[in-house]
Amino acid sequence: MGRRAVTRIILVTLFIGAIFAGGAWATVEDHIVRFTASNTPNIDPAQGHDRASQIALVNLYDPLIFQDYSGNLKDGVAESWKVSEDGLKYTFRIRDGIFFHNGDKLTADDVVFSMKRLLKVKRGFSYLYEGLIKDITKSADNTVVITLNEPFGPFLSTLTKFYIVNKKQVLAHLQEGNYGEFKDYGTKWLINNDAGSGPYTVVEMAHNQHLRATKFSNYWKGFKPGNPEGFELLAVSEPVTIKTMMMRKQLEFTDEYQPAEVYKTLEKVKGIEIFAISNGKMLYLSLNNAKAPTDDVHFRKALSYAIDYEALLQIFPWRKRAKAPVALSLIGAASDLPYYSYDLETAKKELALSKYADNPNKYPLEIAWVADVPDREKLALAFQTYFDKLGVNVEVVKVPWAKFVDQASRLEDTPHGTTISESSHYSEAGSLLRAIYHSESIGTYTNTSWVKYPDIDEAIDKALKKTDIDERIKLYHRAQELIVKHQPHIPIFEEPEVHAYQSGYLTWEPAEIKKHGKEIIPGLDLLYMRSVQFKK
Amino acid sequence: MEIFKFICKRTLWSLVALVGLSIIIFTLSRVVPGDPARMALGPRATEEAVQALRSELKLDQPMIYQYFHWIASVLRGDFGLSLMTMRSVTDDIKIYLPATLELVIVAAIIQCVFGILLGVLATASQGSYMDYLLRVVAYIGVVTPSFVFAVLFMLLFGYKWPILPVLGRTTVEVNVSPITGMMVIDSIIRGDFSTAADAFVHLLLPATALAMNGMAQLARITRSSMIDNSERDYIVMETAQGLSKKEIFFKYLLRPSVIPAVSVLALQIGSLFANAFLVESIFNWPGLSRYGVEAMLFKDLNAVSAVICIVGFVFIIANIFVDILVAIIDPRVRLKAGE
Numbered sequence: 033m034g035r036r037a038v039t040r041i042i043l044v045t046l047f048i049g050a051i052f053a054g055g056a057w058a059t060v061e062d063h064i065v066r067f068t069a070s071n072t073p074n075i076d077p078a079q080g081h082d083r084a085s086q087i088a089l090v091n092l093y094d095p096l097i098f099q100d101y102s103g104n105l106k107d108g109v110a111e112s113w114k115v116s117e118d119g120l121k122y123t124f125r126i127r128d129g130i131f132f133h134n135g136d137k138l139t140a141d142d143v144v145f146s147m148k149r150l151l152k153v154k155r156g157f158s159y160l161y162e163g164l165i166k167d168i169t170k171s172a173d174n175t176v177v178i179t180l181n182e183p184f185g186p187f188l189s190t191l192t193k194f195y196i197v198n199k200k201q202v203l204a205h206l207q208e209g210n211y212g213e214f215k216d217y218g219t220k221w222l223i224n225n226d227a228g229s230g231p232y233t234v235v236e237m238a239h240n241q242h243l244r245a246t247k248f249s250n251y252w253k254g255f256k257p258g259n260p261e262g263f264e265l266l267a268v269s270e271p272v273t274i275k276t277m278m279m280r281k282q283l284e285f286t287d288e289y290q291p292a293e294v295y296k297t298l299e300k301v302k303g304i305e306i307f308a309i310s311n312g313k314m315l316y317l318s319l320n321n322a323k324a325p326t327d328d329v330h331f332r333k334a335l336s337y338a339i340d341y342e343a344l345l346q347i348f349p350w351r352k353r354a355k356a357p358v359a360l361s362l363i364g365a366a367s368d369l370p371y372y373s374y375d376l377e378t379a380k381k382e383l384a385l386s387k388y389a390d391n392p393n394k395y396p397l398e399i400a401w402v403a404d405v406p407d408r409e410k411l412a413l414a415f416q417t418y419f420d421k422l423g424v425n426v427e428v429v430k431v432p433w434a435k436f437v438d439q440a441s442r443l444e445d446t447p448h449g450t451t452i453s454e455s456s457h458y459s460e461a462g463s464l465l466r467a468i469y470h471s472e473s474i475g476t477y478t479n480t481s482w483v484k485y486p487d488i489d490e491a492i493d494k495a496l497k498k499t500d501i502d503e504r505i506k507l508y509h510r511a512q513e514l515i516v517k518h519q520p521h522i523p524i525f526e527e528p529e530v531h532a533y534q535s536g537y538l539t540w541e542p543a544e545i546k547k548h549g550k551e552i553i554p555g556l557d558l559l560y561m562r563s564v565q566f567k568k
Numbered sequence: 569m570e571i572f573k574f575i576c577k578r579t580l581w582s583l584v585a586l587v588g589l590s591i592i593i594f595t596l597s598r599v600v601p602g603d604p605a606r607m608a609l610g611p612r613a614t615e616e617a618v619q620a621l622r623s624e625l626k627l628d629q630p631m632i633y634q635y636f637h638w639i640a641s642v643l644r645g646d647f648g649l650s651l652m653t654m655r656s657v658t659d660d661i662k663i664y665l666p667a668t669l670e671l672v673i674v675a676a677i678i679q680c681v682f683g684i685l686l687g688v689l690a691t692a693s694q695g696s697y698m699d700y701l702l703r704v705v706a707y708i709g710v711v712t713p714s715f716v717f718a719v720l721f722m723l724l725f726g727y728k729w730p731i732l733p734v735l736g737r738t739t740v741e742v743n744v745s746p747i748t749g750m751m752v753i754d755s756i757i758r759g760d761f762s763t764a765a766d767a768f769v770h771l772l773l774p775a776t777a778l779a780m781n782g783m784a785q786l787a788r789i790t791r792s793s794m795i796d797n798s799e800r801d802y803i804v805m806e807t808a809q810g811l812s813k814k815e816i817f818f819k820y821l822l823r824p825s826v827i828p829a830v831s832v833l834a835l836q837i838g839s840l841f842a843n844a845f846l847v848e849s850i851f852n853w854p855g856l857s858r859y860g861v862e863a864m865l866f867k868d869l870n871a872v873s874a875v876i877c878i879v880g881f882v883f884i885i886a887n888i889f890v891d892i893l894v895a896i897i898d899p900r901v902r903l904k905a906g907e
Contacts, residue, residue, distance in 0.1 A: 079654055081610050154617035155609055162614050223654050239653050241854040268852045272719045276726040434602025434867045476611050
């Protein structure tokens with residue numbers, strides 16, 4: 033047989049093989065839900081904190097406290113709890129009958145181990161508890177006591193991000209590391225495997241490609257008919273790829289970071305719907321209050337009145353106008369405050385009251401937009417147009433994210449204004465109030481004000497210390513009144529979480545709630561797979 | 569002997585280039601603004617946690633110490649911890665490098681074979697409509713970036729006529745430990761021809777998209793080189809000796825004419841790695857270029873330094889390989905190298 037013949041045989045074999053090559057890991061018929069994320073997640077509960085990781089964790093692990101879409105705290109690992117009078121001691125009764133994916137029973141020991149591990153590794157959501165938790169102990173076989181250093185009202189809400197790992201399984205997979213007797217605390221093993229008790233269990237974790245997980249048949253809460261048999265998180269972010277996959281029904285949900293054009297195109301496709309919901313995320317023009325001319329409260333108010341918020345909504349669909357310093361979907365957001373809206377006359381009056389009334393153009397404003405989010409340039413340019421009407425010159429600057437985070441740590445390098453969006457990390461107003469307006473966050477990208485407002489700090493601190501929710505809400509309200517008075521930053525709109533999804537063959541609980549005219553309380557991830565059902 | 573001297577010389581210079589590259593990359597990645605530890609742990613992480621990570625990464629040490637510590641680790645094959653994946657960079661590279669190499673090799677083969685073939689075809693039909701058509705196509709190919717082809721292919725073969733796979737490296741899940749990490753080769757070694765075919769078909773669109781630009785360039789270079797050489801004295805002499813046109817074309821004209829094309833190919837390897845990023849993103853190809861760019865955005869210092877060093881290393885190896893190839897094809901280069 034000649035060389036040519038051999039080559040031909042190989043090529044023919046390859047192509048025939050390709051035609052008959054096996055099917056995909058997932059098809060619609062397999063009832064596997066496939067969705068995209070900008071990166072593969074870190075599936076270790078002591079390390080993962082970004083968006084992809086949050087989706088993975090809520091599906092692979094059980095939190096100590098579970099929050100449903102209505103904001104009810106129930107059905108978590110903790111069956112019930114008691115809070116001491118002084119708000120320092122939380123006693124949790126651990127639910128019986130929860131099993132990890134390997135068959136081990138979940139106990140109070142696992143809860144104590146998971147929190148100690150989280151605090152020791154100091155990554156992921158540990159920032160929610162560092163400095164706050166004084167001690168965690170097992171007081172009985174099914175009881176865990178957490179003691180706080182100081183009262184923290186929303187503590188229970190933060191525990192929705194505290195996931196329980198299987199102590200025995202983690203200890204069996206320790207590798208060399210820096211944590212003394214706990215070596216690496218299982219950090220190397222847990223980025224590729226799970227030690228959870230959640231509704232789904234890891235099949236394959238391929239970094240930069242996908243996370244595949246399958247239903248955990250012994251899940252203690254069970255499943256509803258049509259719940260996905262598994263899910264596949266794909267690290268794909270290219271709009272053209274995502275569009276093609278959605279149209280080919282190779283994807284059930286898109287991520288929320290796609291340009292508006294992608295959603296608009298997909299909206300026209302039969303069987304695909306766009307779901308947008310305010311999920312506690314706020315977009316605001318973060319101002320440097322220590323630099324002229326944004327150091328003047330009247331100047332800041334003038335800018336606030338000069339922005340045509342309604343017009344911006346035409347450019348940025350699915351957003352909601354900001355009507356309070358924090359997103360209205362959060363518990364404790366003040367929906368009754370008189371708020372800033374487009375009013376050029378009032379803007380001019382405010383400008384006249386400022387110390388820069390005579391020559392506002394003497395101090396050009398530097399407004400930065402983060403290069404990693406291209407849409408923000410449009411926003412920065414819109415501000416340039418609006419502020420020009422007041423005679424204020426604006427220089428629009430493009431800044432890479434890493435550089436901006438660095439700049440925000442120094443007063444002199446912080447621009448006059450930067451377009452920033454920030455999410456709440458628990459379902460209450462206190463989360464955003466603390467991140468955006470409290471002086472403790474100055475020097476981070478979320479608060480570039482560089483000026484302390486003691487009255488705002490005091491109101492937020494008081495609110496967060498109240499364990500009674502009604503009292504807390506009252507104090508949140510007070511804090512927001514003061515923020516409106518000082519206007520350290522300019523909230524622009526509530527940033528929604530937008531997904532295109534295959535409504536033709538899927539029912540999705542958050543979308544159903546919205547269709548019934550009800551609101552969702554932010555907290556439980558929208559891509560919690562038990563909220564998805566394949567239609568018959 | 570000349571060839572041996574030539575390889576030694578080239579290798580020595582390459583080592584010097586690699587050391588220089590490592591210093592530049594190390595310095596650049598550290599002076600770019602942004603705190604890698606803060607980026608990795610998120611803005612809400614406590615200062616204590618950030619400091620602990622900085623210390624773990626030796627970022628609190630003087631730059632010169634950091635460099636020597638890093639270079640000593642690299643020489644042991646340890647590129648450090650990736651802040652993006654929280655795994656060893658060496659482990660990440662073991663996964664991503666073969667994927668990109670596979671893509672780049674197939675793209676290089678496509679552009680070399682079809683580029684030279686189109687150049688030959690254009691020369692053979694010089695002055696005809698075919699020649700004009702090929703030249704126009706080549707111009708379009710040269711000026712169009714790879715990602716445009718990738719998007720076009722995705723829309724044409726992914727959506728309009730869904731006949732070719734557009735995502736990932738295989739359709740079927742391959743749960744065996746890699747030999748080379750290159751799916752097609754590994755599957756052939758194992759005798760799993762179905763997977764080999766599947767992996768090969770998955771390579772077609774991304775590799776072709778990646779190859780288009782270079783292919784057009786090679787076609788143009790081959791054509792102009794062949795036309796130049798066809799007017800040389802030795803070709804006139806061969807014609808006078810009564811050799812057939814076909815014999816002259818393939819035996820005496822083609823060989824010296826592909827030398828410039830082969831030399832350009834070495835430079836193309838570098839741009840294939842660079843362009844691979846967008847192609848890998850569009851086709852969800854888990855390769856090194858995509859990993860490298862994501863590492864840059866994440867300010868993952870160890871990963872960035874490792875990726876650039878490895879791409880530099882591959883580029884240098886490819887250059888040496890092409891230089892040797894040119895020396896084999898062209899005796900003049902061999903003689904010059906010997907001197």
